[in-house]
Amino acid sequence: MALEVEIERYKELLPELLQSSEGKFAVIKGRDLIGVFEDMDEGYRAALDKYGVTSFLLRPVRAAEPTLDLTNVHLGLIRVRV
Amino acid sequence: MSEFEFLYGGAAKSDLLYIDGPLIEVHITAPLPLVSYLADNDLPPYAVSSGMALIDTGAAVSVVDENAVMSLDIPKIDVISTQTAHGVKEMRRYNASVSFPDLQLHHVPLILAPGGFIQTSTTNGLNVIMLLGRDILRRLIVTYDGPHSRMTVRT
Numbered sequence: 240m241a242l243e244v245e246i247e248r249y250k251e252l253l254p255e256l257l258q259s260s261e262g263k264f265a266v267i268k269g270r271d272l273i274g275v276f277e278d279m280d281e282g283y284r285a286a287l288d289k290y291g292v293t294s295f296l297l298r299p300v301r302a303a304e305p306t307l308d309l310t311n312v313h314l315g316l317i318r319v320r321v
Numbered sequence: 322m323s324e325f326e327f328l329y330g331g332a333a334k335s336d337l338l339y340i341d342g343p344l345i346e347v348h349i350t351a352p353l354p355l356v357s358y359l360a361d362n363d364l365p366p367y368a369v370s371s372g373m374a375l376i377d378t379g380a381a382v383s384v385v386d387e388n389a390v391m392s393l394d395i396p397k398i399d400v401i402s403t404q405t406a407h408g409v410k411e412m413r414r415y416n417a418s419v420s421f422p423d424l425q426l427h428h429v430p431l432i433l434a435p436g437g438f439i440q441t442s443t444t445n446g447l448n449v450i451m452l453l454g455r456d457i458l459r460r461l462i463v464t465y466d467g468p469h470s471r472m473t474v475r476t
Binding site for chain 1: 352353354355357358359394396397398399400401411413416432433
């Protein structure tokens, strides 16, 4: 899975982040927590400044991930390559 | 205020809105923080992926075509699992920006947009590279006039 290491690290840090930074944006590359930011664009830019143009995890700090309503994708009405 | 009328509106070609659905041209490119990072570091700007967006009021969030964002090499910033008719699928998420040239509406942020293999062609061979969900539609006024095969979008 893409960003597997980063997501695992996020889950490890989540209890602590919820206490200190709920609603902010956590930015993680590998196991490195680059920071927690009030503003998503600020976090995005911080990751670029530290690691250049590469993938990283930028996720809002919240107890549960919301369910995405993607009707077409769920029903397969738009072609989905599997 | 800008207004756009569906490309094939009018009674003479009345089936196209019904067959292809409500479409509007979009240009997808990097999000503004990435654009400014490249400019600050004297790096070449990002390319633009152009195509059509299918207006999808059934989707809470917009979906961008995975091939389109991969061709731009925009970093993925999250991953989600979704249940589809074909089983559980992993979808990467991206920040990007989308422009609507017909509305003169530029650099609208796409936040954590899922990437899916949604590319398809319209009857006239135009590529659909985006499902335009309610996260973007909340900024727009869309009118769908089925009997007259007309669709308008305005800011």
